[in-house]
Amino acid sequence: MIIRGLLAGVLVLVAGAFWARRRYVVVTVDGMSMAPTLTDGDRVLVRRRRIDQVGQGDVVVLEPPSDPAGRYTPGSPGADGRLWNIKRVAALPGDPVPPGIAAGDGVARVPAGTVVVLGDNPDSVDSRQRGFFPAERLLGVALRRLGGPAL
Template structure:
């Protein structure tokens, strides 16, 4: 292979890697809220998505609100939560979301909002406490676990 072809191949490979980095990210699971599906320290591959591309049951990564429940300005470092989609905009709020959305049970989820739950209901900071998550804080959908849980 000549030097010009090698340079072109290298440029194409670099472009492909840049494209993948914009579409795929790796996030580390922090906490037990998604057990038994994901565990503390699991690394997951996340594909960037918009809320309009979500389906019920998708596991998503979304920005975490501050401890006082307010949503921070988009600044670094961002803190992420891994949760499962329980209701999408226009869908019905599930009936078992006390206390934060208890009065909203059966009501349509407002535009730009998501209802997200952890698989470990006893230990999950999710829509049961936060209420609606703003869809514009969504990072993407978990595609797969990158590394197994350490034993």
């Protein structure tokens, strides 16, 4: 009986860990693009989300668009080998393009499948230089700084 209870407890713990890992990720901030909100070395709890589950003003983690000209030096790739950016959502698909965004001539609304993101630091490399970020490359929404307040 005791062994069955222990085995059931272990199975519940493993299932719970698997469930949490599929929904949440811990990301370490590398750089100052979100300063003063987030600074280099901060660890952030991120909930995996799709673009239709994101709101304007949310802090998100996503891959940047490709830069064939190589103008923007990439940071350090994550443990999965991918480069992630952490930025604040300024506009979602269908929203008017905010002023100062590299959108191209005649583009008045954020195209479907893309998002406009800005770093809190004005020196951030974001949609002001790179234009629209692909929504399909969204990892999720940052919920809180670990050891700190909600974002």
